[in-house]
Amino acid sequence: MTKNIDWSAVRKDIASLLHQPEYDDGSAGPVLVRLAWHSAGTYDAESDTGGSNGAGMRYEAEGGDPANAGLQHARVFLEPIKSKYPDATYADLWTLAGVVAIKEMGGPEIKWQPGRTDYVDDSKLPPRGRLPDAAQGNDHLRNIFYRMGFNDQEIVALSGAHNLGRCHSDRSGFEGAWVNNPTRFSNTYFNLMLSRTWKEKVLKNGNKQFVYYDEDADEELMMLPTDLALLSDDKFRKWVETYAKDKNKFFEDFAAVFEKLMELGLVRDETGKVLNTDNVRGGYHS
Numbered sequence: 089m090t091k092n093i094d095w096s097a098v099r100k101d102i103a104s105l106l107h108q109p110e111y112d113d114g115s116a117g118p119v120l121v122r123l124a125w126h127s128a129g130t131y132d133a134e135s136d137t138g139g140s141n142g143a144g145m146r147y148e149a150e151g152g153d154p155a156n157a158g159l160q161h162a163r164v165f166l167e168p169i170k171s172k173y174p175d176a177t178y179a180d181l182w183t184l185a186g187v188v189a190i191k192e193m194g195g196p197e198i199k200w201q202p203g204r205t206d207y208v209d210d211s212k213l214p215p216r217g218r219l220p221d222a223a224q225g226n227d228h229l230r231n232i233f234y235r236m237g238f239n240d241q242e243i244v245a246l247s248g249a250h251n252l253g254r255c256h257s258d259r260s261g262f263e264g265a266w267v268n269n270p271t272r273f274s275n276t277y278f279n280l281m282l283s284r285t286w287k288e289k290v291l292k293n294g295n296k297q298f299v300y301y302d303e304d305a306d307e308e309l310m311m312l313p314t315d316l317a318l319l320s321d322d323k324f325r326k327w328v329e330t331y332a333k334d335k336n337k338f339f340e341d342f343a344a345v346f347e348k349l350m351e352l353g354l355v356r357d358e359t360g361k362v363l364n365t366d367n368v369r370g371g372y373h374s
């Protein structure tokens with residue numbers, strides 16, 4: 089059923105909650121982007137399960153996946169919005185919050201459409217382990233993102249989201265930010281990846297990451313093994329180089345691929361209406 093929701097008012101309200109002086113780098117933006125991505129990134133094209141319908145992270149089966157540790161902060165930030173617009177689904181609010189946060193942090197405008205359901209079909213719950221593991225390499229990246237229907241160029245463009253936010257030792261077990269200004273969307277991540285000398289560092293918990301000490305900012309920046317894996321493969325590396333050189337191209341490609349990510353698992357008719365609001369997709373494919 090189409091509800092009459094004033095989405096431009098919702099967007100404004102999301103934008104006005106981003107400023108959070110007590111939280112992380114002063115912004116809820118990065119963790120909201122991660123919530124949006126993890127809500128959709130469970131998609132499996134072959135079995136047609138997972139994806140942005142359902143907001144399954146509200147429940148332990150998905151929300152308790154160690155890959156989703158810390159995302160409760162993002163969900164709590166959005167509760168006042170849900171209370172103000174009770175007819176908006178969580179699945180719509182989580183994806184829209186990511187889109188609004190990216191724009192507000194200086195990123196591109198990303199097309200977004202509502203219509204997602206909060207209905208969860210238990211028999212179609214995505215199993216854990218569908219989100220990427222930062223300790224792995226290129227084969228893993230391809231397995232995970234090809235499964236969602238992305239290609240090599242799209243994998244690199246999506247990875248550029250690591251311009252934003254940071255790793256937390258009590259969430260993922262990794263530590264630090266990728267760039268000096270982690271609440272400003274840009275292509276700095278790609279530039280730093282190529283231009284700095286990254287040294288392996290073993291954390292107290294045994295996790296390996298790569299670090300570079302930035303003297304100007306007196307700060308240690310980091311890369312995950314999966315980030316630097318993009319440099320060791322020509323098909324990925326050429327896109328890292330393209331995006332490092334050409335910020336506009338990165339913004340354009342990122343906007344397209346993030347829009348595609350937010351649509352994973354949805355079947356829409358030609359008017360944009362979501363058909364699989366029972367969250368069962370099979371029957372809608374002709």
Ligand code: DDH
Nearest residue numbers: 118119121122125220221222246249253254255256259260
């Ligand atoms: Fe990521 N990401 N991500 N990521 N991600 C982490 C944080 C953030 C991987 C691992 C981690 C994407 C892809 C990958 C964001 C957006 C996106 C953290 C740290 C880990 C670990 C979490 C924590 O400790 O709080 C891996 C591996 C991949 C991959 O294999 C490609 C994608 C595709 C996106 C996206 O949005 C399109 C954002 C934003 C953050 C910062 C969160 C925060 O709280 O700050």
